[in-house]
Amino acid sequence: MISWLAGHFDALRVAMRRLIAAPVNTLLSLLAIGIALSTPLGGLVLFAATQGIAGSSALPQISVFMTLDTGKNDVVAMESKLKRTQGVDSVRLLTRETTLARMRKTEELAEVIDALPRNPFPDAFVVAPAVAEAAAIEQMAAQLKTWPKVDHVQIDSAWVVRLNAMLRLGKTVLVALSILLGFGLVAIIFSSTRSQVLALKNEIEVSQLLGATNAFISRPFLYVGWLQGLLGGFVAWIIVATLTSALRKPMADLAKLYDVSVVISLPDSVATLTVLAVASALGWVGTTIALRQHLWRSSFNR
């Protein structure tokens, strides 16, 4: 057991020595891996930030404003008709009196409203659709606009629906991109391992002739691949953390324009550990493929 551990410790030491011995190559490889990994990690951070917007706002609502000459009976009939309409989840009536009273409570408007000869506000309905699809909501709004006594129809928070749709699309693209970049990472490590095997050809052959097993020869290469993946993951974290800091204020300013709160924060521990674990595993996989191609088929291995 001690001998086995000592063997692994030696291999790790050799791996670190190999990485340090070629600092420019190592740094460029880590940068390439880091950039490749920063896309999915950055995507996770952005999704976590936008999740708040998408989740906090409820389904979009449709405000239906009646004409000023609409009588009480018409309002009641309208409410009843709306409630029976297919695709409507709930209906809330805002009478013109209620609206006037609410507005009067607003300090800046009170005096203006008192100066008006009559109530300028129409009766209105706040309609909550049962569906979230933007197209269906827009269709419903267009239909309501054709009803008698309806003056104006307005869709509120429609952008949230569009945002949700974009997020769903973005998630799909991000998953596909992550898979592609994962293959890219494997390719980077494969190429790097291949170069190392070619550079160390003499040492490998001598070791084989002196009785080294494939496992003994492979171990330092596998540790190099694992370390490259792991350190590449750290580089990705640093890239994302830097971008997160740089984007925090502009994102908050943008969110303010839409009257929502967006907090873009550093990748959480689960996301960080996941990316590091996946990167290390992919490093190991890339190295294993390269070793199968270029080392285990060595002439002295028969």
Place this chain on the structure above:
Amino acid sequence: MIKFDRVSKRYPHGIDALSDLSIEIADGDLAIVSGHSGAGKSTLLKMITAMEKPTVGTVLVNGQNVGALKDAGLPYYRRNLGIVFQDQRLLFDRSAFDNVMLPLTISGFPSTEAAKRVNAALDKVGLLARAKAMPIALSGGEQQRLAIARAVVNRPKLLIADEPSAHLDARTALDIAQIFIDFHRVGVTVMVSTCDPTFLAAEASCRIALDHGRLTR
């Protein structure tokens, strides 16, 4: 004991390196394989070290059919051999000490015990004082002695050397020959190939002369 039983070796490009070769080398022998360049000496040694497989026939080393060794068993078989390669195959990016340490690291020796063995092997070939030197800083003769130290550090029962006197002056070649004689005297089976008919000629207990892959003596 080493036994070649009707062994032939034909390389892929059609050249017959060995033809119908049958030889026996007993434990403790000092065997000299002689012949001109291209006679098949290196091929013969490569079959013992499992670097080549016979096309026909069997090669037995201590009762083990070398040609039939499985991939997994090959490294463990080689650990019982001491091999001095024709081109020495030293690692020039590490010190003399580390070159000799390599077989012990491969075998998983504890480092303290391994260091003692390395120093003993370097002492045996007269290179203890140059343990920290890089191979590039060593003379041709010293490099050859370093290769021998690496071959014997595992204390093998069989020591194989492919043209160890090549490119050496007469005096250095004699020093190298003496090292092989010393190992032979302590019971190690030594097998040396050479183009020089005088190299170890007086001490050899077994002589194998090859010409175009055929045994001439």
